[in-house]
Amino acid sequence: MSKRYLTLAADGGLSITEISGDDADGSKLTKTLFEISRTSDMTTHFDPAVHTRDAIAAGISGHRALALIAECEDSDLPSDRYFRNAWEWSD
Amino acid sequence: MGWTFYNSNGQRLNTSTTLIDNLDIDGATDIGADIVDADLFIIDDGAGGTNRKTAASRLKTYIGAAATQAEMEAASSNTVFATPGRTQNHPGVAKAWCVRARAGSLNSGDYNVASITDTGTGDSIIVIDTDFADANYVVIASEMDSVDNIVDPHVTTANIAAGQFQLEIRNTSNSATDAAFGIACFGDQ
Numbered sequence: 001m002s003k004r005y006l007t008l009a010a011d012g013g014l015s016i017t018e019i020s021g022d023d024a025d026g027s028k029l030t031k032t033l034f035e036i037s038r039t040s041d042m043t044t045h046f047d048p049a050v051h052t053r054d055a056i057a058a059g060i061s062g063h064r065a066l067a068l069i070a071e072c073e074d075s076d077l078p079s080d081r082y083f084r085n086a087w088e089w090s091d
Numbered sequence: 092m093g094w095t096f097y098n099s100n101g102q103r104l105n106t107s108t109t110l111i112d113n114l115d116i117d118g119a120t121d122i123g124a125d126i127v128d129a130d131l132f133i134i135d136d137g138a139g140g141t142n143r144k145t146a147a148s149r150l151k152t153y154i155g156a157a158a159t160q161a162e163m164e165a166a167s168s169n170t171v172f173a174t175p176g177r178t179q180n181h182p183g184v185a186k187a188w189c190v191r192a193r194a195g196s197l198n199s200g201d202y203n204v205a206s207i208t209d210t211g212t213g214d215s216i217i218v219i220d221t222d223f224a225d226a227n228y229v230v231i232a233s234e235m236d237s238v239d240n241i242v243d244p245h246v247t248t249a250n251i252a253a254g255q256f257q258l259e260i261r262n263t264s265n266s267a268t269d270a271a272f273g274i275a276c277f278g279d280q
Contacts, residue, residue, distance in 0.1 A: 009210050017208040018196050020189070020220075028205040028220070035218045035255035036208050042252040045222050079194060081212055081269060 004077060005029060006070040007036070014087045016077065029068075030056070037066035164279065179203075180280065186228070187219050188275040191258060193236055195269065213244075213260035213267035221280060222253040228278025230256055236271040244270040 005017040015036065019028050027048060034051045041062020051060065059065035078084055097103055102113050122130075128148035136143045158171040163180035178184055189201035195209030208216040232246045249257045256276075262268045 007208075013211060015208050015210045015216075016195070017206050019206045020197055020201050020204045028218075031220075031254065032206040032208065032218045035252065036210075036216050038250065038252055038255070042226055042250065046254055074196075081194075084209075085212055 002074050003071055004074050005032075005068055006072065007033070007066055007068060010039070010064060013085070016084075018074075033066055033068070034060075034063070037063040039064050182277070182279070185275045185277055186221075186223065186280045187217075188273070189217065190235060191215055191217070191272045191274060193269045193271045198271070210257075211267065213269055215258045215260075216250075216255055217258065217274065218255045219253075219276070223276070224279040225253055226251045228276055230258075230274060230276050232258070232272045232274045234270055235273045244268055244272075246272055 002018060005019070007015045007017065009015045017029070017032055017036070019032070021028075023029055030048065030051070030053055031046045033053065033056045034046045037056055037060070039062060041060075044060075044062065053067070056063070057065060057067035095103060098113055099115050099118060100113075126147050128146060128151075130147040131144045132147065134143055134145045135141065155170050155172050157174045158168065158177055160177060160180045162168050162171050163173065163177050164182060166182055173181065179186060185202070187201075187203040189204040189207070190198035191207060192198050195207070195215055197204070197207045203220045205218040205220040208218070210216060228251070230248045230251070232248075234244055234246075236244070243263050244260050245262075247259045247261070249259055251257075258272065258274070260268055260270050260272065
């Protein structure tokens with residue numbers, strides 16, 4: 001089964017990311033974190049040399065601070081939308 | 092008394108006119124490498140009998156070279172050809188496509204899509220692998236769900252950036268709903 005990556009959305013809900021294809025070096029996931037963290041900045045292109053996981057987690061101008069909170073298998077997640085929307089993350 | 096030349100078949104070569112039939116290249120040494128721009132050919136200029144040398148690079152102009160990204164984007168040349176590595180730069184070609192499954196995941200098979208993020212019922216963020224030049228591009232989506240209890244879902248794009256866009260799927264009551272959608276994106280990359 002393919003992996004899913006969990007982040008907290010802006011409203012506190014969980015966001016579930018599925019990467020397309022292989023991502024051996026994690027670059028697709030890092031770009032995804034950069035893109036889904038956008039708030040007011042809709043023009044900056046992702047630059048892997050600058051927009052590292054640490055930088056995204058710390059907060060980039062025009063983006064909210066965002067970091068992975070967990071990863072799991074697709075089969076670990078409930079398929080029912082009612083339950084998916086009701087998820088809450090706790091450490 | 093001048094020299095008399097013969098080819099390897101013993102045929103006499105006329106010093107003023109050498110018929111092409113008299114050339115025998117079967118036993119010649121192979122070039123042993125790819126043809127490069129600086130290599131030379133013999134050519135009869137305008138078929139008028141005046142033989143000239145010509146660089147192999149001139150063949151590109153005559154036959155047509157591979158289109159550059161700028162030529163693909165201009166979409167006007169009829170003297171260069173499109174290659175698989177440049178076809179996506181033509182403005183009439185989709186720069187990305189995928190199918191967002193009803194569960195908010197990706198169906199197998201897509202092009203230039205890095206990921207999909209499920210942010211709730213009917214809401215997804217699609218991240219592009221190779222960005223568009225800017226946020227001025229078009230997203231086209233059509234419903235691909237075979238389930239009949241989803242009443243006329245429609246999709247709206249929001250928060251478009253060069254590297255991502257948000258999909259909002261709603262029913263006729265404008266309530267968020269999940270449905271499978273096929274998505275294609277067109278614009279300058």
